[in-house]
Amino acid sequence: MNDSVHQQIVISGVGGQGVLFxxxxxxxxxxxxxxxxxxxETHGMAQRGGTVISHLKVGDFxxxxxxxxxxxxxxxxxxxxxxxxxxxxxxxxxxVVNGGAGDAAAKDWHRLDADRRAxxxxxxxxxxxxxxxxxxxxxxxxxxxxTVEDIRAVLADRLAAKSAMLEMSxxxxxxxxxxxxx
Amino acid sequence: xRRLMLGNEAIARxxxxxxxxxxxxxxxxxxxxxxxxxxxxxxxxxxxxxxxxAVNEKVALExxxxxxxxxxxxxxxxxxxxxxxxxxxLMSAAYMGTKGGxxxxxxxxxxxxxxxxEQDSRxxxxxxxxxxxxxxxxxxxxxxxxxxxxxxxxxxxxxxVRPTTRVCHARQDVAVAPLADDPRQPEFERDPARWAATxxxxxxxxxxxxxKLDAIAAYAxxxxxxxNAGVSGDRAVVVSGVAAAHTVEIMxxxxxxxxxxxxxxxxxxxxxxxxxxxxxxxHDAVLVIEETTGMIEMQLGDRKRxxxxxxxxxxxxxxxxxxxxxxxxxxFSGQSCSVKTPPAVAGRRPTLCAGCPxxxxxxxxxxxxxxxxxxxxxxCYTLGMNLGAVDTVLCMGAAISQAAGFYHAFKGQEKPRxxxxxxxxxxxxxxxxxxxxxxxxxxxxxxxxxLDNRTTAMTGNQPTPASGxxxxxxxxxxxxxxxxxxxxxxxxxxxxxxxxxxxxxxVLKEALAYSRENGPAVVISRxxxxxxxxxxxxxSMGAPPVVTDDCDGCGYCVQHFECPAIVMAEDExxxxxxxxxxxxxxxxxxxCPKQSIQPAE
Numbered sequence: 001m002n003d004s005v006h007q008q009i010v011i012s013g014v015g016g017q018g019v020l021f022x023x024x025x026x027x028x029x030x031x032x033x034x035x036x037x038x039x040x041e042t043h044g045m046a047q048r049g050g051t052v053i054s055h056l057k058v059g060d061f062x063x064x065x066x067x068x069x070x071x072x073x074x075x076x077x078x079x080x081x082x083x084x085x086x087x088x089x090x091x092x093x094x095x096v097v098n099g100g101a102g103d104a105a106a107k108d109w110h111r112l113d114a115d116r117r118a119x120x121x122x123x124x125x126x127x128x129x130x131x132x133x134x135x136x137x138x139x140x141x142x143x144x145x146x147t148v149e150d151i152r153a154v155l156a157d158r159l160a161a162k163s164a165m166l167e168m169s170x171x172x173x174x175x176x177x178x179x180x181x182x
Numbered sequence: 183x184r185r186l187m188l189g190n191e192a193i194a195r196x197x198x199x200x201x202x203x204x205x206x207x208x209x210x211x212x213x214x215x216x217x218x219x220x221x222x223x224x225x226x227x228x229x230x231x232x233x234x235x236a237v238n239e240k241v242a243l244e245x246x247x248x249x250x251x252x253x254x255x256x257x258x259x260x261x262x263x264x265x266x267x268x269x270x271x272l273m274s275a276a277y278m279g280t281k282g283g284x285x286x287x288x289x290x291x292x293x294x295x296x297x298x299x300e301q302d303s304r305x306x307x308x309x310x311x312x313x314x315x316x317x318x319x320x321x322x323x324x325x326x327x328x329x330x331x332x333x334x335x336x337x338x339x340x341x342x343v344r345p346t347t348r349v350c351h352a353r354q355d356v357a358v359a360p361l362a363d364d365p366r367q368p369e370f371e372r373d374p375a376r377w378a379a380t381x382x383x384x385x386x387x388x389x390x391x392x393x394k395l396d397a398i399a400a401y402a403x404x405x406x407x408x409x410n411a412g413v414s415g416d417r418a419v420v421v422s423g424v425a426a427a428h429t430v431e432i433m434x435x436x437x438x439x440x441x442x443x444x445x446x447x448x449x450x451x452x453x454x455x456x457x458x459x460x461x462x463x464x465h466d467a468v469l470v471i472e473e474t475t476g477m478i479e480m481q482l483g484d485r486k487r488x489x490x491x492x493x494x495x496x497x498x499x500x501x502x503x504x505x506x507x508x509x510x511x512x513x514f515s516g517q518s519c520s521v522k523t524p525p526a527v528a529g530r531r532p533t534l535c536a537g538c539p540x541x542x543x544x545x546x547x548x549x550x551x552x553x554x555x556x557x558x559x560x561x562c563y564t565l566g567m568n569l570g571a572v573d574t575v576l577c578m579g580a581a582i583s584q585a586a587g588f589y590h591a592f593k594g595q596e597k598p599r600x601x602x603x604x605x606x607x608x609x610x611x612x613x614x615x616x617x618x619x620x621x622x623x624x625x626x627x628x629x630x631x632x633l634d635n636r637t638t639a640m641t642g643n644q645p646t647p648a649s650g651x652x653x654x655x656x657x658x659x660x661x662x663x664x665x666x667x668x669x670x671x672x673x674x675x676x677x678x679x680x681x682x683x684x685x686x687x688x689v690l691k692e693a694l695a696y697s698r699e700n701g702p703a704v705v706i707s708r709x710x711x712x713x714x715x716x717x718x719x720x721x722s723m724g725a726p727p728v729v730t731d732d733c734d735g736c737g738y739c740v741q742h743f744e745c746p747a748i749v750m751a752e753d754e755x756x757x758x759x760x761x762x763x764x765x766x767x768x769x770x771x772x773x774c775p776k777q778s779i780q781p782a783e
Contacts, residue, residue, distance in 0.1 A: 014530050015532065016535075023353075024186070024353070027186050027353055028186055030355075031184065031185075031186050031355050036355055037186065037353070037354065037355055038319075038352060038353070038354050039352060039353040039354075040348060040351065040352050040353075041188075041351045041352075041353065042295075042351070043211055043212060043214075043215075043296070043351050044211035044212065044295060044296030044640070044641075045211070045295075045296045045532050045564075045565075045640065046295070046296070046532050047532070048532040048533060048534065048535060048562060048565065048640075049530065049532055049533045049535070049746050050529065050530050050531055050532030050533070051529025051530045061431060062318075062319075062427045062428075062430040062431040063424075063427045063428040063430070063431040063432075063504055064319070064348055064352035064354075064424070064427065065348065065428065065503065065504050066504075067503075067504045067505050067508065067522070068505055068522040068523065068524040069522035080530075083527065084527045084529055087522070087524055087525055088524075124761075124762040125762065
């Protein structure tokens with residue numbers, strides 16, 4: 001399977017939402033599966049509430065950036081990200097978007113109200129993990145390179161010393177797994 | 183073993199694997215994580231080395247350079263505009279050379295994403311007459327640290343490594359090696375003709391330097407490589423830095439990999455002499471793709487063969503995105519292709535955090551001195567421009583000297599302008615102090631507000647000299663800002679709590695009144711950054727306030743306070759407060775002109 005994995009994923013949101021954290025979880029999941037990985041991240045001034053975007057490329061790539069029209073998946077932590085960053089998707093690309101109105105033209109766009117779900121589990125800042133859960137559950141045209149179990153394993157590693165945070169993170173991931181509110 | 187690493191972490195790992203004994207820096211995007219990673223690795227692996235945030239890049243470079251004079255391997259890291267500050271010692275260090283390996287890491291920011299300029303540090307290497315290496319990825323950045331130390335010691339010359347944002351802030355699975363285990367002992371041999379050279383000796387040193395550069399232009403370990411070995415043709419492509427990574431991927435995809443010879447230049451200056459000759463012999467046309475200035479291009483003698491920035495084929499402004507490179511490659515190879523142009527969409531602009539003490543300070547400044555000229559500086563508080571409280575931003579420390587310039591320009595007028603300068607605590611230490619000394623000596627009538635949030639916030643909460651702790655968390659001497667300001671001879675120094683809006687405005691008004699008659703007045707507006715987890719807080723914030731039914735959506739708070747937690751309803755009939763974002767600072771209670779924001783029950 002490893003040689004055939006070739007996935008380009010765009011993750012967008014605004015500074016402070018944890019886009020970097022999700023990017024890193026997925027990149028670590030790739031490494032655990034023995035897959036080469038490259039990411040490009042937004043650091044600096046934009047992290048103060050501005051638009052941030054991560055590029056994640058799993059498989060045999062050289063460049064850290066995804067070209068317009070080449071992404072397999074867009075994960076948008078803000079509804080506005082769908083309009084801003086939808087252009088990265090290729091014709092068969094799919095998207096998981098937090099909130100916003102459905103788009104009839106986009107057949108493989110999954111909308112979920114991650115804000116509400118994160119609030120419901122008492123952790124309004126966990127929108128990022130809810131969206132990730134949504135992406136893991138939604139199953140687009142091609143299966144994602146990693147599974148919920150892979151992400152749980154990375155979380156367990158990263159938060160080994162923080163059991164309360166780990167439980168909270170599992171819960172947030174779980175909250176995104178049922179992709180049926182739009 | 184492969185480990186997921188940010189480019190800047192990979193650089194840090196490279197320093198430790200190659201026996202770096204001293205690392206210094208001043209924070210700046212995209213370089214900040216280099217020293218932070220060195221500090222983390224030093225602590226985790228219990229390495230014996232000196233790691234420090236210096237007060238500015240010039241001081242950082244001088245400390246690390248002296249370390250290298252003793253035969254130790256040392257490194258200094260900074261962002262590209264930081265290199266401007268450090269350029270004075272760099273130019274001289276190039277002449278005098280080094281004993282132990284000395285690596286200057288200057289991170290460029292084509293785009294620019296988080297910088298004042300798109301300047302090319304490689305040009306600074308050329309001006310200083312030192313070699314520069316240009317990595318294409320985190321993995322290569324780590325390898326180039328080893329190359330740079332070896333090159334530096336082989337020729338006793340400082341060596342620059344120039345990563346760009348897309349290398350610094352890329353993450354990759356990187357091969358790691360064990361840390362170096364050959365501790366060196368420092369030695370210093372007195373040699374005034376070299377280490378304290380007078381102009382006559384400098385002439386000789388300059389001659390030696392030119393000799394070194396000639397030899398380095400033939401140094402095998404850093405020579406250009408053909409990435410698609412064996413491919414030949416009349417037309418060839420030359421790449422450097424992250425543009426190499428983009429080009430490799432795109433040429434493979436377009437089917438150009440077996441048609442166009444592709445050379446990667448790893449040492450853009452001095453360009454290898456044999457390589458220049460080889461290009462002239464083997465190819466009729468050469469496309470050069472590099473960021474940000476065409477400096478490989480300008481070292482290729484035969485201009486008629488070269489396609490690049492000088493011919494207009496490669497843009498001179500902005501980042502070379504993979505889309506742009508795809509278009510350039512299509513044009514050069516005569517291949518028709520449809521490159522998708524990303525739409526120009528305006529994203530969200532960055533803003534000060536909800537509850538940020540700077541926002542409260544700016545609101546008070548606008549109330550106290552509504553008609554002043556607001557000079558400001560580099561840091562989070564640059565975002566005060568969203569609030570209309572920042573009129574100028576030039577470079578580190580310029581808030582104070584520009585305030586002086588405005589004062590001198592208007593002082594002969596019938597109604598001189600008030601000038602209020604804002605500067606952060608870290609920036610004040612970095613380059614504000616000499617300007618304040620100057621302003622005192624010249625009797626400049628202005629108010630300086632030092633926005634003291636007890637940290638270097640924008641770049642990730644690095645300590646300042648006032649923090650009393652070092653890069654690895656070790657306790658250090660605390661440098662007192664009040665005493666510094668008093669020592670400069672300022673006659674009016676007051677501390678203010680930006681969250682106490684009334685009192686803060688009052689202090690600012692007194693400062694203004696003092697300054698109009700006497701000279702510089704300094705207000706230290708002090709409250710810790712909300713993002714700084716290490717900050718000592720005197721009090722906890724309250725609960726988010728509530729918006730009463732009286733709110734008519736006038737928008738005053740949104741326009742003049744611009745707090746991200748205050749959200750205007752879609753029909754603009756009222757505002758609401760986002761309880762997730764709100765920090766409970768309570769300043770908006772004061773801001774609302776209609777008292778429609780009230781404390782929570």
